[in-house]
Amino acid sequence: MKRRELLVALAAGALAEGSTGLAQASQAKFTGQIDLPKPNLKGTMSLEEAIEKRRSVRRFAPKPLPVEAIGQLLWAGQGITSSDGKRAAPAAGALYALELYVVTATEVMHYLPDGHRAETRATHDLRPELRALAVNQASVEAAPALLVVAADPSRLSARYGGRANLYADLEVGHATQNMLLQVVSLGLVAVTVGAVDGAPAARKLGLPHAQTVVYLVPVGFPV
Known part of the structure; x- marks a missing residue:
């Protein structure tokens, strides 16, 4: 049996057994990729204004993003910003331990910085289940878009050894702050949620085994 046929058969078998998380995500990623709209490089708000206006907001208008x-938020966090592949946020050794996902009412998207694209990993609403893994914080389910910052410290281990986890966590902070300032410049509101059970959340999203969820960022329009 060819490798692709084997993968399809395994996914079908898992669905037949009623599996939802990893099986659905694995099957959905074969549906292809989409090009995200080109990021805007000329905003209407200065950096200083965005810093001054940034606040944590937990209530959102019921309007999809x-x-x-x-696409603009994902680019701010991990977008490629130079011809040699460097990204918008600092990363130890330019090894890039982060992966960004977006959870909405209809899908889970995985950001692919190369080419500014995204792939669909699931086609159902996982916000209620992620809320349960984030000490039941209502903003996780209420936000029309939930940014998920996941890290894979193993990408850093060969070079940095025992400091890999620390450097991955620092990278999470750099990327998240970029996205929060971009939120403000777009006229949106957001809050950061660090109280998330990372490994179960990663399994619920069907992420590769080396990745763990570190941060959730509920985002939406202000009420």
């Missing part, structure tokens, strides 16, 4: 806004 347009794909243009989602």
Whole structure:
């Protein structure tokens, strides 16, 4: 049996057994990729204004985020910003331990910085289940878009040894602050949620085994 046929058969078998998380995500990623709208490089708000206006907001208008806004936020966190592949946020050794995901009412998207693209990893609403893994914080379910920052410290281990986890956590902070300032510049609101059970959340999202969820960022329009 060819490798692709074997993967399809395994996914079908898992679905037949009623599996939802990893099996659905694994199957969905074969549906292809989409090009995100080109990021805007000329905003209407200065950096200083964005810093001054940034606040944690936990209530959101019931309005979906347009794909243009989602793409802009992902680019701010991990977008490629130079011809040699460097990204918007600092990363130890340019090894890039982070992966960004977006959870909405209809899907889970995985950001692919190369080419500014995204792939669909699931086609159902996982926000209620992620809320349960984040000490039941209502903002996780209420936000029309939930940014998920996941880290894979093993990408850093060969070079940095026991400091890999620390450097991955620092990278999470760099990327998240970029996205929070981009939130403000787009006229949106957000809050950071660090109280998340990372490994179970990663399994619920169907992430590769080396990745763990470190941060959730509920984002939406202000009420």
